Amino acid sequence: MRRLPAEWEPQSGVMLTWPHADSPWADQLDRVEALYAALAAMKWPRRRTTTPEKRPMLKPLQQLCLAVTLPLALCAQAAEDADTLYQISTIDALLAGVYDGVATVGDALKHGDFGLGTFEALDGELLVLDGIVYQAAADGQVREMPPETATPFVAVTAFATDLTLTPPGPQGYGAFKDWLEAKLPSHNIAYAIRVDGQFASVTYRSVPRQEKPYPSLLEASKQQRVFQQTEITGTLIGFWCPSFTKGVNVPGFHLHFLSEDHSHAGHVLDFELTAGSAQLDLTNGWDILLPMNPAFLATDLGEDRSAALHSVEQRKSGR
Numbered sequence: 301m302r303r304l305p306a307e308w309e310p311q312s313g314v315m316l317t318w319p320h321a322d323s324p325w326a327d328q329l330d331r332v333e334a335l336y337a338a339l340a341a342m343k344w345p346r347r348r349t350t351t352p353e354k355r356p357m358l359k360p361l362q363q364l365c366l367a368v369t370l371p372l373a374l375c376a377q378a379a380e381d382a383d384t385l386y387q388i389s390t391i392d393a394l395l396a397g398v399y400d401g402v403a404t405v406g407d408a409l410k411h412g413d414f415g416l417g418t419f420e421a422l423d424g425e426l427l428v429l430d431g432i433v434y435q436a437a438a439d440g441q442v443r444e445m446p447p448e449t450a451t452p453f454v455a456v457t458a459f460a461t462d463l464t465l466t467p468p469g470p471q472g473y474g475a476f477k478d479w480l481e482a483k484l485p486s487h488n489i490a491y492a493i494r495v496d497g498q499f500a501s502v503t504y505r506s507v508p509r510q511e512k513p514y515p516s517l518l519e520a521s522k523q524q525r526v527f528q529q530t531e532i533t534g535t536l537i538g539f540w541c542p543s544f545t546k547g548v549n550v551p552g553f554h555l556h557f558l559s560e561d562h563s564h565a566g567h568v569l570d571f572e573l574t575a576g577s578a579q580l581d582l583t584n585g586w587d588i589l590l591p592m593n594p595a596f597l598a599t600d601l602g603e604d605r606s607a608a609l610h611s612v613e614q615r616k617s618g619r
């Protein structure tokens with residue numbers, strides 16, 4: 301006979317169970333399954349996941365197990381998962397024209413191998429993929445950048461896949477956002493998002509290097525160069541951040557694109573995804589380095605810059 305140990309005893313595993321579609325909880329199954337899939341995907345020590353067959357009905361004992369094991373699982377997740385989004389400066393400082401370098405991209409790489417941002421003087425879009433930093437310059441060139449390159453704003457994480465999702469079919473950016481947002485286990489944590497796929501088209505932009513006195517990002521983005529590639533393979537690199545991060549990072553989706561041959565890259569404005577796979581890294585830590593430079597310290601960051609951010613993020617016109 302086997303017995304279930306009490307929660308304070310050594311555990312050889314955690315059982316996650318949930319009801320089936322014919323139970324009174326049927327209308328909540330979508331949310332529950334997404335959350336449990338994410339929990340099962342977490343970085344457990346010595347993880348082994350087995351999926352038993354569906355049972356016709358939960359027995360009272362199993363319901364009790366669900367009540368006991370779920371809080372345990374959440375505690376273990378907080379202790380074991382050290383996923384942290386590390387960012388330098390804030391999006392509103394960038395919108396206000398604070399483009400002085402705060403740290404080097406080499407410093408940022410100590411905190412993650414995946415992410416996005418920009419370079420000192422707003423010299424193009426920054427992408428980090430598999431520990432390599434790329435510059436998508438406004439002249440359309442893509443370059444690997446050395447560690448000593450300065451950045452005024454960057455967000456990185458050590459990417460480890462927690463959840464892999466396959467889009468149901470070809471999708472434009474709008475449909476992709478709706479689809480993926482509905483799949484997120486919670487809207488109160490951040491996600492690093494990596495999508496490897498084939499694209500019928502990708503529209504992206506880069507911004508040219510600015511001179512002092514620096515204009516706002518809204519002004520600078522009027523000089524952006526917009527590019528479009530068709531029938532291209534590549535990777536979307538970015539984050540989804542909760543709405544409460546307004547002013548600090550970009551609420552919702554912020555994605556950059558890097559083609560498979562590393563010859564095309566930029567900040568994503570639009571795309572038509574033909575097929576691909578989305579990997580999500582659930583990120584519940586947040587580490588922010590605030591610049592100690594005069595421009596940052598003297599800038600009024602109390603203003604609501606949401607409208608400017610929306611325009612900068614989505615604008616499809618440029619030089």
Ligand SMILES: [Zn+2]
Nearest residue numbers: 416555556567
């Ligand atoms: Zn961007």
